[in-house]
Amino acid sequence: MFDPPGPRARRRTRVVTAVSLVVVGALVALAVRQFADNGQLNPDRWRPYLTWPMWRYLLIGLRATVLAAVATGVLAMAGGLLLAVTRSRIARAYVEVMRTVPVLLIIYVMLFVLPSYGLDLPLFWKLVVPLALSHAALYAGIFRAGVAAVDRGQREAGLSLGMTERQALRAVVLPQAVRNMAPSLVSQTVGLLKDTALGYVVSYTELLHSGRVLANYNHLLIQTYIVIAVVYLAVNLALSQLSRYLEVSLARTAR
Template identity: 60%
Template sequence: MNQTQQILFDEPGPRARRRIRIATVLGAVAVAAGVAWAVHQFGRYGELAAERWQPFTTWPIWRYLLDGLWATVRAAAATAVLSAALGLLLALGRLSERRPLRWLAAAYVEVFRTVPVLLLIYVTLFALPQYGINFSLFWKLVVPLVVANAAAFAEIFRAGILALDRGQTEAGLAVGLRRGQVMRLVVLPQALLRLAPSLVSQLVGLLKDTSLGFVVSYTELLYSGQVLSTYTHLLIQTFLVIALIYLAVNASLSKVARVLQARNGRPTRRRTGAPEPEAPLLISGGTAR
């Protein structure tokens, strides 16, 4: 395990790896048995009949589902951008030398990491309108997700910044940069590069959280599936298709995270195959030579 992978968790030992392998095998066997039993039951009650799947071979059905997927992507993208921006500010606040700012940022993170997202959605749906704050359906979903996910992003950013060698900051201060400039020009670029896999992985959970849009009647993918199943009376088929769509999208994001993780852990080489020269002072993490 390289340094990038050790930012948020420790490397498991031999016993832990053995337990992980055993748990993985048992889990795979359990999942396979569950899938086999489900397929058997579906076939027994006629749910696998061709006529019950025929509607999903038509374009109008898929266009409706893709519209729901697009609404899901829009909500997830808006939440990701705003959560990351607010999370970065909170992480910098927790690392600030000003004690009141540290306390406020820490209080926000600790509170909203424990409050359920569904409760925050209920606040925007029922409580805020009583005080004249009434968002559109889109923002009734996005605002609670931003409030909750900003705390998670803050901890990811803070862990990445603290994982960097202190020599980075000391070298920047030594060449005359102010502390804010060191953070902006030296520390943050390296932390963001190392944290890219973790940030992408966070997007997977964020995308799944958008399924709570059914609470506010926002027509994301899951809510679109509920409406479609009511219209077609194909409950099992509809939600199996939606599950496959979620699986495809989240698997793609997970693949991106693995690729970024592999690239961050791979040593950089010149195109000629010769090793790279030593990095400059502000990138190497070492002391002046």
């Protein structure tokens, strides 16, 4: 519950927004001027990224990023759902611990500790498994919030029809919960996609690692990373738009 902003608060918000836009615009203009003064805007330094071989190499890295994100998302959602419906202390402790432990630390354990005990996974799984272990805790919170948002009468209606607790949860509550929390799941997937950039730690050739190799080859560091940033921005904006579309569609359906 919150009170809508009054005229003074709206005016203050508009002023802060305008000042922020001016500051950001000034910083961007300064950065562009610095790039120009140092010859970074020279067309010859950008021309290689108008060729197909460059984009083919980057698209191979993007495909590896998407594959890692999809595999991580499937495992993390499955694990998060299991943690959400499990009411044991172990599940709650797992969620709390994984929310506080950095993903990079889990990757280091997978990379340096487990091989000494005979568990040496391929590079792909050295990235996917730690990300899935970490994001499962985050998805568990989303699933729990989604289940809690479903009206209790739905569960009770299922029980009144002779369903068991698990049957009512699986057939009645979860379908409604998943539909309501779809935007949150997509938003969490955006963060998951960005975390795949940690693949450089295990030498997995995802998009950022491919860009690093390419920059070392053609010595176009700034241009390469700007192009990669634009690719990440385009993918994440597409996912964000999907999240907003789902949110609006679900709100319209609910009305």
